[in-house]
Amino acid sequence: MESILTINNLTKKFGSLIAVNNLSFTIKKGNVYGILGPNGSGKSTTLGIVLNVVNKTEGNFSWFDGNTSTHDALKKVGAIIERPNFYPYMTAEQNLKLVCKIKGVDYGKITEKLEIVGLLERKDSKFKTYSLGMKQRLAIASALLNDPEILILDEPTNGLDPQGIHQIREIIKQIAAQGTTILLASHLLDEVEKVCSHVVVLRKGVKLYSGRVDEMISSHGFFELKCNNQEALVEVLESSNMFGNIKVTGDLVTAFLNEPMKSDDFNKFLFDKGIVLTHLVQRKESLEEQFLKLTDNQKN
Template identity: 80%
Template sequence: MEPILTISNLTKKFGYLTAVKDLTFTINKGNVYGILGPNGSGKSTTLGIVLNVVNKTAGDFKWFDGTVSTHDALKRVGAIIERPNFYPYMTAYQNLKLVCKIKGVDYKNIDEKLDIVGLLDRKDHKFKTYSLGMKQRLAIASALLNDPEILILDEPTNGLDPQGIHQIRGIIKKIASEGTTILLASHLLDEVEKVCSHVVVLRKGERLYSGRVDEMISSHGFFELKCEDNKRLIRQLENDSTFGIIKEENGLITAFLNEPLEASEFNKLLFESGIVLSHLVKRKESLEDQFLKLTDNN
């Protein structure tokens, strides 16, 4: 695996507040990474540090193989970490020409990037006439002008309507399929599950999980259960090593599996123990279930 960004024991304090705490993870080439966490978990601060707009308190980070300066490395990075900010009375094409001048990039890239984000037919329309979703797509086109090796997006679908969200996610997948590494920060579990191959879960600035999304949700699932005597059923489950976390809410028991177990086999075992279920459903854990388990005790 070829590393693009390596973060080692990164810490950022704002006075008494620790926004990022001893954070370590690596972004490898060719994947879509999600930094997942609720608002205030340190996602934007982490991105700000590696993009040189926020100073770190402790720890370190290095771009690529570590032999290039951050200034030179950022020429190979595309990023959107704030709301798109273009000149309202200039067209999309004129705005991107200005970005090309600033980045020292040839104008010939503009049409190609507008086509990627689905705005080529609107290139001569003024920015002020664009919807919020179109503005966000233009910002992505702008970030792609220097053909970056990694594209960094902070909450890319924030504030968009369902159609806008769908379009942005489709664009992210398309860019990734062409070999660009992507790092996006999001508080939306659904977004990370649908778009990302890897995830780093943050809570109060600390890393709770780092790895593949499919490995995070490749558990054995869980049962939803009800019977006339839930207390007896819970005792039975607690004495069985097949089960891990067991919860009861509004009369419904949720029992997470530590190992494979079919619903029919489980039902039979309970029946033989004198427990008759009135409700039995086996479900696969979603990223949300795993996220809630990770953050439950934090």
């Protein structure tokens, strides 16, 4: 699969602070990538470096085939890394015409892009009358005017209400379905899990995980258990290599699986060992649980 962006051993220092620490990952064409991490993890700095607005300290990155200069590559990139900045007393259409002039794009693209973000009926409304969600959607339309090969979004749903968040996420999915590669930075696990195919997890500038979202959450899951003889239950679980971590919280026992197992087979296994369960729930780990597990393993 064709590479869009390759990052190798990228480091950025602000004095004694290391914002990005020896970061490497590759973005392939046609996928939706999320850079996930809490505030201060280096997400925005990484995007700033590849967009030539922040100077790197060490390492390198290359666009497309590696022989394209960053200046030329950015002509094929759409990006929103700050709050939408349009003229408040101009209409949406007038603002986008201005962007077309700057980018050297035909005005004919405006209707198409406004339709994608659901603002065509409001094209003659002044920007100052737009809600925050509408402003963000107009910014996405603006970033799409040059038909970019990759769309880069920094915290695209930040500050929006639930309806605005849903609208932005649906637009991102729609754009991705048309074949545009997307890279978005987010501190929201829910956002990455619902929108992205791939994720890079950062903490304090260090990469903790890079790969497919479904592979990150493809653990065999766990059972939540209760019984009248908790001690015997824990002893059986700990003596079997079918289970990894066993966690006891009050009267609830959580047993993480090392291999796939159906709940009825598990129940029979315990019954044959003389243990009768009063509570049995099988669950899969969410991205949030995987993320917490990753970050808990890191020293502060």
